[in-house]
Amino acid sequence: MSESTRxxxxxxxLAVSAALLCGVAIAANVGKVSIMITALRDAFGLSLVEAGWLSSAINVLAVSVAVVFGLSADRIGGLRLCLAGIGFGIAGGVGSVLATSFPLxxxxxxxxxxxxxxxAVSAPILLSAASRPADRRFVLGVWAAYMPAGIGLVMIAAPMLQGVGGWQAIWWFAIALLAAGGASVWWQRRHYHFAEAPAADDGALAVAREVMRQPLAWVLGLLFATWSVQHFTLIVWLPTxxxxxxxxxxxxxxxxxxxMVLVNVPGNVIGGALLRRNVARGRLLVLGSGLSGVCMYAAFSPTLSDGLRYLACLGVSFIxxxxxxxxxxxxxxIARTSRQIGTFQxxxxxxxxxxxxxxxPLLAALVATRGSWEGAVALPVGAAVAGVVLGIVAWRLERAYHSVP
Structure with missing residues (x-):
């Protein structure tokens, strides 16, 4: 990123920490619904279908328009979009507390x-802007821990808060986190050097298309999808x-x-530290996918003791x-300039x-078809195998780039 390193x-x-806090806050905002879905069903009389829509609404939106938000970040600037996101999060949280029906x-x-x-698409721009080139891989690696950190935080706080003020107390807690993150980023705004919107020009879409044309960007996205299948399979299966x-x-x-969720955090931090030491990204992707697949198979194995199976769950999340x-x-x-970071994210x-x-839903279909959770192990293990293959492809593709992280 030649523009971003000057x-x-x-x-x-402190600026890095402020952007990280925004990520943790927005992750807590995401995770609160799945944790409190039973309380919401009781409060609003939701059917299973309605609860499912409430739980999956964010995923549907992300699958539909995340690239559009990335283009917006590149166009209007990461700082503006991050602060707008915090504002929308607070508004949505207050709207939820005041809602009187399922549609609202x-x-x-x-x-x-x-x-x-x-x-999620703008905070990495702020992190890149606030960090020097030698630290950038580590900082962005740590950023990857925002989701488990935020979800773990709300999981810890939920039992106590629910006892004090019901599900609404958890929503107010998430709103307070968002407000703290937004205030912190605003306070540190002078350090987000290239995060401001660039001057408008006719080449904005062309800059974004340069990212979209890179096979490595698509391979990494697909590999992330294989990890999502594994991790969310574990999140769904273990409590049940x-x-x-x-x-x-x-x-x-x-x-x-x-x-189980929180041990993913040190795994991300270690990954960032290894990248900082110039360990090949492809090697980490192949290692992470391969070992997580082995641990996933062990977690679902009925021949192992419960203790070993739980340790295998921790292994999946950590590695x-x-x-x-x-x-x-x-x-x-992948981002040749600072204006391409949002598109990639x-x-x-x-x-x-x-x-x-x-x-x-694929996991549920396998369980229904095969009659047991153990019979559904093919899904996460298959995803891990696909991750290994994609990791090898990504490793080879990255060697063709002039700047090797």
Whole structure:
């Protein structure tokens, strides 16, 4: 990114932290619905179908328009779009609290979805702007932990907050996080050097098309989708397994599930640190996909003890952290200028959300067809195998680039 590296000689870590806080806040905003879906069904009298729409609304939106948001970030500037996303998130959260019917609740969730996409595609621009070239791969690798960190945070806070003020208290908690993230970014705005909107020109779409023409961008997006299938299979399966097949109390189910989500965070940080040490991105992608597939097979194996199966779940989440950190930091290679970062992030997000959208229904179909959770292991393990193949392809494609991260 030749344009983006001229102005930053030192990493502004407070500015980096502010952008990371926006990511954690928007992830908590995303994760709160799945955690509180039972309470929402009781409060609004939702059917299973309505609950499903509420849970999947953000994924549907991301699959449909994430690239458009990425183009907008490149056009109007990362800082403006990030702050707009925070504002939409707060508005959607307040709208949810005030909603009196399912249509109003769903409309508020769509607004929150737009907020999520806006922050997810724009925050990496701010992070790149605030960090010097030598730190950029590490910073973007750490950014990949925003989703498990935010979801884990709301999982930890939910039991206490729900006891104090019901599901609405969790919404207000998420709103407070968003407000803190927005205020922090605004306070650090002077450090987001190239995050402001560039002067308008007729070549904006041509700049974006340059990203879309790169095979590596598409391969990485598809690889992210394979990881999404694995991770969300685990998120769906583990609580059900612990509650229905092992009879654990809801408190233990929540704790063990929360730990599983949170161990993905250090995996992402380690991935960023390895990239900073110039470990090949393709090597990390192949290693992460391969080992996560082995651990996933072990997690679903009925011949292993419950303790080993749970450790395998932790292994999937931890080692899988190498995958998002390697992919989301690839803008240092694919984005030739600062104006292409948002397009890459949007394209990546749109493709990867296919895994989140299609994974759960495919898993349910396999369970229904084969009669057991163990029979559905072909889906996540198959996704891991596909990830290994795509990782090898990405490794070879990246060697053709002049700047090797």
């Amino acid at each position: 102005s930053v000689s030192v990493t502004h870590w 609740l769903l409309a508020a969730r769509v607004v929150e979805g737009a907020a999520y996409i806006a922050v 397994f612990l509650r229905d097949q092992r009879g654990l109390e809801i408190g233990w189910v929540a704790l063990l599930s929360c730990v 899988g952290g190498l995958i998002p950190s390697s992919i989301l930091s690839a803008s240092t290679v 949007g394209l990546n997000m749109q493709i990867s959300n296919l895994g989140q959208l299609l994974g759960p």
